[in-house]
Amino acid sequence: MKYSVLIFISLLFAFKAEAQNNTNKYEAGFNLNVNIPSQKNNMLYLGYYWKGTTYARDSVQLSAEGKARLSLSEEPAAGQYFIFIKPDFRIDLLIDKGENDIQLFINEKDFTKSTVTGSNNTKLLWTYLNNIQKRDIERSKLEKQLEDSSITTQKRKNLGVEIQKLDENTQAYIQKTIKDNKGNWFGVFLKGMESVTLPYKQPKDGKEFQENREYGKRHFFDNVDLTDPRLWSTNYMGSYIDTYIQHWVDQVPDSLADAASRLVAKTKGNEFCFKEMLSKLTNESLKSLRMGDENIWARLAEDYIFDKNLVWIDSAQNSELRRQYELIKNNRIGMKAHNLTLQTLEGETINTNDIDAAYLLLYFYNTDCGHCQTATPELHDKIYTKYKDKGLKVVTINLNNNKEEWTRFVQSKDISDWINCADPEYKSRYWTYYDTSGVPAVFVLNKNKTIIAKKVDEQNLEKLFDFYINNNGIN
16 A cells, blocks of 8 residues: 655646746745755746646756756745656645745655754654655565565564554554644644545445445545645545546436536635535536536536626626526436427327326427538438337427428438427427427436436447446436
């Protein structure tokens, strides 16, 4: 088990931006004096972490002795930083408010001889990592002995006991370090990296596994203060949120939306954290191509954006979000489908929610839509033909009310075995309840007329029906 999350020397980092050399700015809000004899004449970068990416804050060239002074006009925000020298030299720093005059001496051959003044949080971090590194080395030696196939059974057992004891001691050391540093940035940072302890270390059955999962859902962020803005400038905050959303929350649109809203609620004690959490979850779900992720941003807009007068969302952004929201507010996955009263090609009146079907596919199209010309027969021949005996029925809604063109379309595409409908007097106001801004538009309902899929192509429709049918119709 490795405990060392941060490392001293890392692989090449890609920077998003590089700042100019500021060697001569001595009157500044932040000064970093470095002495790295092994890196003389090289360019040194002060980097920081932000939203899963590394950036260069500033740069300075080391002298022939490996010394330099990097100065900034303003004190940087508290967070996790690092110094980087191409191609593969990196050392992490923890900087809190007020730690604005830092001196580093780095012995690359023996890091335990390196020193730092002016940043107690960095000093604590380096001491911690040195201790963890020693424990990792000791553990690796024990693991190496286990690779020897000639050792006795008793020896192998003893080595296992030693490794377990070492792991327990290491964990105890971590917990003591967190406790001893409860009031400083290093302690907050270190605690944030610790996963919560689940009730069962090795669940022996499904019940214990499920209890672990439910506990993890409720307590995933117990060690993370979501109102501490410093955590947003670390190398783990973004991925921590992603891990929770992607692996701990049930991958059901409404469950994801609920979880996202709860996360934002946890940050409301700090305006900066509230803004960052809301922005991250909203923007990522807006960009997502995964079906159902629109439930996330729609829920967040309802709970935290619309009519809330957030100063960092301008009127144009708010209007565009509202426009997109209006298209999907009544047809999100998990919602009960709105009933449409329509006229069939034969002149009969039907109500879509009265149709008895294991799966009902609503297909909005336009007779003069080029894509509809090709997609319609493919949907009929490859999807409907395959699943009609499994309970699939299709209702088409023609948006072009020219009956002659409509009749020709139905005949030419050989879809007379579908329920072909239109709304010639626009009484159903279908555009209010279904997003028909682009056609063809597909909505799949289950037997209870709940929307289970939307705007899905032929290939994914096949996967969808196979999944539901193979799972005994669970929907």
